[in-house]
Amino acid sequence: RDMELDLRRAFANGEFELHYQPLVDIASDRISGFEALLRWCHPEKGMISPAEFVPVAEDIGLIVALGEWVLREACTEAVKWPADIKIAVNLSPVQFRSRNLVQMVISALAQSGLSPTRLELEITESIFLAETEANLAILHQLRELGISISMDDFGTGYSSLSYLRSFPFDKIKIDRSFVKDLGERPDCVAIVRAISGLGRSLNITTTAEGVETMDQLDWLRAEGCNQVQGYLFSAARPAAEIEQLLFRFGRRA
Ligand code: G
Ligand code: G
Ligand code: MN
Numbered sequence: 001r002d003m004e005l006d007l008r009r010a011f012a013n014g015e016f017e018l019h020y021q022p023l024v025d026i027a028s029d030r031i032s033g034f035e036a037l038l039r040w041c042h043p044e045k046g047m048i049s050p051a052e053f054v055p056v057a058e059d060i061g062l063i064v065a066l067g068e069w070v071l072r073e074a075c076t077e078a079v080k081w082p083a084d085i086k087i088a089v090n091l092s093p094v095q096f097r098s099r100n101l102v103q104m105v106i107s108a109l110a111q112s113g114l115s116p117t118r119l120e121l122e123i124t125e126s127i128f129l130a131e132t133e134a135n136l137a138i139l140h141q142l143r144e145l146g147i148s149i150s151m152d153d154f155g156t157g158y159s160s161l162s163y164l165r166s167f168p169f170d171k172i173k174i175d176r177s178f179v180k181d182l183g184e185r186p187d188c189v190a191i192v193r194a195i196s197g198l199g200r201s202l203n204i205t206t207t208a209e210g211v212e213t214m215d216q217l218d219w220l221r222a223e224g225c226n227q228v229q230g231y232l233f234s235a236a237r238p239a240a241e242i243e244q245l246l247f248r249f250g251r252r253a
């Protein structure tokens with residue numbers, strides 16, 4: 001397909017950029033970290049969403065090199081932030097098949113000088129669909145380094161609760177499809193309540209994604225969710241705006 005060639009060209013030309021979306025602690029109402037979100041600034045087509053090109057990059061294997069670039073870039077940026085601000089980076093399941101993932105992460109941390117305790121890696125349920133044992137071993141090695149592991153888009157994928165028993169996740173990210181109709185649909189409240197309760201009992205932080213309204217925030221607070229992320233606070237913004245965002249949310253950078 002056309003996009004394959006275009007993606008390889010774009011990677012060689014440095015057309016990718018990282019934007020950062022705040023993760024806000026509900027109790028303190030302060031930013032505790034940022035999620036790095038990949039953007040493709042196409043010379044003719046403008047900004048292209050990762051939802052469009054990440055699946056193609058996965059198909060052609062480019063996600064391994066692109067994902068390495070993302071991690072190195074994110075760590076290099078985050079090391080400039082206040083020491084209590086974390087950086088969350090998405091990992092593709094394809095990166096787990098690239099055998100030297102752990103070495104790559106160690107190298108990115110060492111070269112940037114970022115403490116592993118400031119790095120959160122976001123994975124999706126799909127990594128438990130195949131090569132479960134090998135992937136679990138990788139996750140354990142990453143966590144041994146002091147890195148936090150988050151389960152992204154919780155509740156939308158394979159959704160077996162058994163992996164919560166086989167691996168000590170640090171965070172569960174409640175998919176924004178459950179947040180969207182909070183207050184309008186009782187089933188969404190029930191699901192958010194159940195996931196928050198699960199997090200509390202298992203001592204796992206819960207983060208709600210896609211929070212757009214004060215009403216949603218009130219529901220999430222009432223249900224004991226720990227952290228929020230969404231347009232109510234800020235969309236993902238370029239690195240140059242992070243200092244301003246930290247200032248706006250009660251901290252000096
Ligand atoms: O930013 P939105 O920004 O449109 O992101 C869409 C999807 O792309 C999300 O599912 C998000 O997890 C994924 N995504 C964003 N950045 C990255 C990245 O650096 N690596 C991978 N593998 N996925 C990413
Ligand atoms: O990694 P993940 O699948 O969670 O990617 C986050 C996605 O959600 C990105 O596409 C990001 O741009 C998008 N997003 C972030 N905040 C909001 C929000 O408040 N509402 C909606 N609809 N999307 C959001
Ligand atoms: Mn994510």
Ligand code: NA
Pocket residue numbers: 152153173175176209
């Ligand atoms: Na998500």
